[in-house]
Amino acid sequence: MSMDDSENQARFLAQALPFMQAYENKTVVVKYGGHAMGNPELGRAFARDIALLKQSGINPIVIHGGGPQIARMLERMGLESRFEGGLRVTDEKTVEVVEMVLAGSINKEIVALINAEGEWAIGLCGKDGNMVFAQKANKTVRDPDSNIERVLDLGFVGEPVEVDRTLLDLLARSEMIPVIAPVAPGRDGHTYNINADTFAGAIAGALGAERLLFLTDVPGVLDKDKQLIKELSVAQARALIADGTISGGMIPKVETCIEAIERGVRGVVILNGKVMHAVLLELLTEHGAGTLIVP
Numbered sequence: 001m002s003m004d005d006s007e008n009q010a011r012f013l014a015q016a017l018p019f020m021q022a023y024e025n026k027t028v029v030v031k032y033g034g035h036a037m038g039n040p041e042l043g044r045a046f047a048r049d050i051a052l053l054k055q056s057g058i059n060p061i062v063i064h065g066g067g068p069q070i071a072r073m074l075e076r077m078g079l080e081s082r083f084e085g086g087l088r089v090t091d092e093k094t095v096e097v098v099e100m101v102l103a104g105s106i107n108k109e110i111v112a113l114i115n116a117e118g119e120w121a122i123g124l125c126g127k128d129g130n131m132v133f134a135q136k137a138n139k140t141v142r143d144p145d146s147n148i149e150r151v152l153d154l155g156f157v158g159e160p161v162e163v164d165r166t167l168l169d170l171l172a173r174s175e176m177i178p179v180i181a182p183v184a185p186g187r188d189g190h191t192y193n194i195n196a197d198t199f200a201g202a203i204a205g206a207l208g209a210e211r212l213l214f215l216t217d218v219p220g221v222l223d224k225d226k227q228l229i230k231e232l233s234v235a236q237a238r239a240l241i242a243d244g245t246i247s248g249g250m251i252p253k254v255e256t257c258i259e260a261i262e263r264g265v266r267g268v269v270i271l272n273g274k275v276m277h278a279v280l281l282e283l284l285t286e287h288g289a290g291t292l293i294v295p
C-alpha cells in the first residue's frame with residue numbers, strides 16, 4: 001500500500017468513526033433498485049457495505065426491487081407489460097411472475113451475496129411473519145392538458161396498509177439481516193405487487209428508521225437541465241412532479257420520500273447505486289452523495 005493510499009484510508013476512517021457511533025443500534029433501510037443491480041463487482045461491494053453496517057452495530061434492512069428483471073422474464077414468457085403513473089399494470093399472470101422473480105431469484109441472489117461476506121442474511125417478503133398486508137392500490141393521475149383527475153385500475157398492484165414489526169424487531173436483535181421482496185398478501189387472499197420504493201417507505205415508517213436510502217441508476221433527482229439537485233424540500237419535490245420534471249419511476253420514489261418524512265423517518269436520500277460503496281459513502285462521510293429530501 002502506498003503512503004497516499006494509507007493516508008486516504010486513515011482520513012476515511014477518522015471521518016467514518018463518529019458516524020458509525022451515531023448510527024449504533026439505529027435502523028437504516030436501504031432500497032436496492034433493479035437498475036442498480038446487474039454488475040457483479042457492484043453487487044459484491046453493496047453486500048460488503050451491508051455486512052459492514054451490521055458488523056458496526058447498525059441495523060440494516062434491505063428492500064429490493066427488480067423492475068428490469070421482471071420485464072425480461074415477462075418478455076421471455078411472451079407476456080406484455082405496461083406502466084401507468086410509474087407502476088406496472090399487474091394482471092393475474094403478471095403477479096405470479098412478479099412473485100417468482102422478486103421473492104424467488106433476486107431475493108436469494110442478494111441473500112447469497114451478503115452471506116458470502118460472512119453475514120447471515122435471511123430472504124423474506126411481506127407474507128413472512130405477517131409482516132405486511134396490502135390492499136388494491138387506489139392511484140389517481142391528473143391529465144396535464146385537461147387537468148382532469150382519473151383513478152387508475154392497476155389490477156393486483158397493492159399499497160401497504162398494515163405493517164407488523166414483530167419479525168423485524170426480532171431480527172434486529174439477532175445476527176440476521178432481513179432482505180425483503182415487495183410482495184404482500186391482501187386480507188382478500190390475493191397476492192399484491194407493490195412498488196419497491198413504496199414498500200421500503202412503509203417499512204422505514206413503521207420502524208421509525210434513522211435513514212432511508214434509495215439506490216438507483218441516476219445521481220439523484222435531476223432538474224430540467226439534468227443537473228443534480230442536492231437538497232429538495234417536500235414542497236419543491238411536489239412542484240417538480242406537477243410540472244413533469246420528475247417522471248416515470250422517479251415519481252413513486254419521491255412520493256415515498258415525502259410520505260416517509262411525514263411519518264417521522266429522519267433522513268431520506270436518493271443516490272446512485274452504480275457508484276462503488278455508495279451506501280458507506282452516503283452514511284459515513286460528511287458530504288453524502290445524492291439528493292437529500294428534507295421537510
Ligand SMILES: Nc1ncnc2c1ncn2[C@@H]1O[C@H](COP(=O)(O)OP(=O)(O)O)[C@@H](O)[C@H]1O
Binds near residue numbers: 065215246253
Ligand atoms: N427528475 C428526474 N431525476 C432523475 N431521474 C428521473 C427524473 N425523472 C425521471 N427519472 C427516471 O427515473 C429513473 C429511476 O427510477 P426507476 O427506474 O424506478 O429506478 P429503480 O429501478 O432504481 O427504482 C431514472 O433512471 C430516470 O430515468
Ligand SMILES: CC(=O)N[C@@H](CCC(=O)OP(=O)(O)O)C(=O)O
Binds near residue numbers: 066087088197
Ligand atoms: C407495482 C410495481 O410497479 N411494482 C414493481 C416492483 C418491483 C420494483 O419496484 O422494482 P424497481 O425498484 O427495480 O423499480 C414492478 O412490477 O416493477
